[in-house]
Amino acid sequence: xxxxxxxxxxxxxxxxxxALGFGKEADVFIKDGKIVxxxxxxxxxxxxxxxxxxxxxxDAKDKIVVPGLIDVHVHLREPGREDAETIASGCKAAAAGGxxxxxxMPNTMPRIDNQETVKFVQDRAKVADxxxxxxxxxxxxxxxxxxxxIGDLVKMGCVAITDDGHYxxxxxxxxxxxxxAKMFDIPVMQHAEDLNLCGGGVMNESFESTRLGLxxxxxxxxxxxxxRDITLTRMVGGRLHVQHxxxxxxxxxxxxxxxxxxxxxxxxxxxxxxLTDEEIGKEFNTNLRVNPPLRTxxxxxxxxxxxxxxxxxxxxxxxxxxxxxxxxxxFDLAPPGMIGLETTVGLxxxxxxxxxxLNWADAIRMMSYNPAKILNLPGGSLAExxxxxxxxxxxxxxxxxxxxxxxxxxxxSPFVGMKLNGQVxxxxxxxxxxxxx
Ligand code: DOR
Ligand code: ZN
Numbered sequence: 466x467x468x469x470x471x472x473x474x475x476x477x478x479x480x481x482x483x484a485l486g487f488g489k490e491a492d493v494f495i496k497d498g499k500i501v502x503x504x505x506x507x508x509x510x511x512x513x514x515x516x517x518x519x520x521x522x523x524d525a526k527d528k529i530v531v532p533g534l535i536d537v538h539v540h541l542r543e544p545g546r547e548d549a550e551t552i553a554s555g556c557k558a559a560a561a562g563g564x565x566x567x568x569x570m571p572n573t574m575p576r577i578d579n580q581e582t583v584k585f586v587q588d589r590a591k592v593a594d595x596x597x598x599x600x601x602x603x604x605x606x607x608x609x610x611x612x613x614x615i616g617d618l619v620k621m622g623c624v625a626i627t628d629d630g631h632y633x634x635x636x637x638x639x640x641x642x643x644x645x646a647k648m649f650d651i652p653v654m655q656h657a658e659d660l661n662l663c664g665g666g667v668m669n670e671s672f673e674s675t676r677l678g679l680x681x682x683x684x685x686x687x688x689x690x691x692x693r694d695i696t697l698t699r700m701v702g703g704r705l706h707v708q709h710x711x712x713x714x715x716x717x718x719x720x721x722x723x724x725x726x727x728x729x730x731x732x733x734x735x736x737x738x739x740l741t742d743e744e745i746g747k748e749f750n751t752n753l754r755v756n757p758p759l760r761t762x763x764x765x766x767x768x769x770x771x772x773x774x775x776x777x778x779x780x781x782x783x784x785x786x787x788x789x790x791x792x793x794x795x796f797d798l799a800p801p802g803m804i805g806l807e808t809t810v811g812l813x814x815x816x817x818x819x820x821x822x823l824n825w826a827d828a829i830r831m832m833s834y835n836p837a838k839i840l841n842l843p844g845g846s847l848a849e850x851x852x853x854x855x856x857x858x859x860x861x862x863x864x865x866x867x868x869x870x871x872x873x874x875x876x877x878s879p880f881v882g883m884k885l886n887g888q889v890x891x892x893x894x895x896x897x898x899x900x901x902x
Pocket of ligand 1: 540572629630631656754755756757785786801802803
């Protein structure tokens with residue numbers, strides 16, 4: 466029986482595709498891993514649906530059907546820290562979070578600063594439950610001293626470069642990175658925190674850090690870093706992407722730069738949109754330690770405003786798995802980072818959509834279409850003929866974040882125990898169901 470007209474039909478859902486500019490009730494027809502058509506119910510499709518067998522039909526009644534989500538900032542930890550995450554487990558977490566594509570950061574062991582390591586990741590990713598795009602290191606061994614062979618990395622398929630975890634402190638190196646990246650039309654993704662100003666701070670420098678007696682890293686460290694990079698981008702051109710924007714000064718700087726026509730993009734993470742440094746003193750939960758750190762209410766509000774007015778282009782999780790042992794220590798000794806792939810959709814629905822900052826179309830644009838555009842990736846739309854990467858979300862489903870439900874190998878989320886609204890129902894990768902609730 467090879468002449469099946471469709472492999473899968475998603476019926477009764479509300480299809481939201483910011484790229485195509487629609488949000489309407491429609492059916493999605495899939496064959497050979499591709500989207501064949503999206504149509505309102507009509508006599509012809511009514512008949513086609515009737516001839517489908519039960520296992521071909523996905524009923525998305527009361528659900529929204531959106532282009533597969535894309536996360537541009539994910540740490541998969543393989544090679545080197547497979548105790549915390551592997552490419553396989555990280556991609557399972559991605560699928561559970563509704564993400565069909567992830568961009569993995571190069572701060573693995575060894576670093577992804579050479580073709581061999583890129584190839585290793587790509588080979589492992591071939592059988593994973595999400596598409597993995599590799600972001601190569603800007604500098605050799607992420608030491609900030611000498612540029613990687615950027616041309617080789619791009620030839621191998623790297624979609625961007627970053628030294629994430631570390632700021633490229635030397636402006637001459639950053640200048641050259643922007644120049645090379647421009648030649649290859651890829652963005653330079655920057656973890657913008659001036660290392661000298663941070664001075665080993667473990668949380669935001671503020672009233673709270675003083676009160677708790679913890680060493681602070683000031684928001685100015687981020688603003689200074691962003692402003693320098695804007696200046697360099699203005700000089701050499703190229704594309705700068707600012708990672709995990711967390712403070713008002715950085716948002717203001719990016720807004721001003723965009724107004725002058727500079728080619729700059731930026732991302733924000735759910736934790737910076739939702740949490741502040743006031744959370745830390747409650748229990749000293751080491752899962753709240755993250756770089757850049759959780760900031761003040763004023764900063765949080767500025768990041769939200771930046772997202773709402775388009776200064777910030779996309780939402781990224783900065784999924785940063787760390788093992789339980791490594792986080793089981795004093796706050797200032799814990800490694801920075803929290804997982805995020807499996808909570809992003811619920812957090813954005815609960816704290817951004819339900820609170821009236823964004824609507825679903827905005828959120829999907831920031832988690833699918835814009836990420837695809839920034840990194841030149843396929844996907845981000847449900848256009849006919851494109852890969853059937855589709856996320857189905859139950860927008861009003863209430864659920865509680867539970868550590869033992871995470872597909873990620875690590876459980877370091879400060880959101881465990883939180884009640885959220887909005888849950889991923891099914892994730893479809895190239896026409897194959899890779900996750901179902
Ligand atoms: O909190 C963070 N954790 N920030 C980073 O930039 C790196 C990441 C990690 O690799 O754990
Ligand atoms: Zn970072």
